[in-house]
Amino acid sequence: MRGREDEKTRRRVKPSRPPVLSSSRYWLLKQEPTDFSFDDLWRAPGRTTNWEGVRNYAARNYLRDQIKLGDLAFFYHSNANPSAVVGIVECVREGYPDPTAFDAKSPYYDADSTPDKPRWFQIDVRAVERLARPVSITELRGDPALKSMALLRISQLSVQPVTPAEWKAVLKHARRAQPLSLSP
DSSP: OOSEEOTTTOOEEOOOOOOOSOOOOEEEEEEOTTTSOHHHHHHSGGGEEEEOOOOOHHHHHIIIIIOOTTOEEEEEEOSSTTOEEEEEEEEEEEEEEOGGGGOTTSTTOOTTOOSSSOOOEEEEEEEEEEEEEEEEHHHHHTOGGGTTOHHHHSTTOSEEEEOHHHHHHHHHHHTSSSOOOOOO
């Protein structure tokens, strides 16, 4: 048995776990490629853009309160053929008010959101990696390791947390030469 013995109780004590070196968290950001694709981001100056127009309170809360500088996210093409994880982005600016909410000409305008009391937030992201191949929603659904993934349970949410185990599983799929056969 690994560990040391507690001198008072004479029981073995497990050694403490090493500290986590990175406090980064993982996310999935959904975008319709007809509006803005990963290729568009790759071509953007500095491969960077703001993640604007989110109008769901749960997603807003992730953008405003939880996604931090350096966090990584999968870029997911939704409503595509096929819908798939296609790249990785990094948060390069934490949540700040989304100015499209204040612009009456914007499709994301919200009359109840003001610069003094913003309702909607955005982050800035930078493209860091194109996946070797897209990982389709069908492939994700076929992996038992991903059965609890938010994307497969609450698919309409545009900003979602991803666990470290899910992150590794998706990357494992992306690094395969071909998708696993899903037929018996």
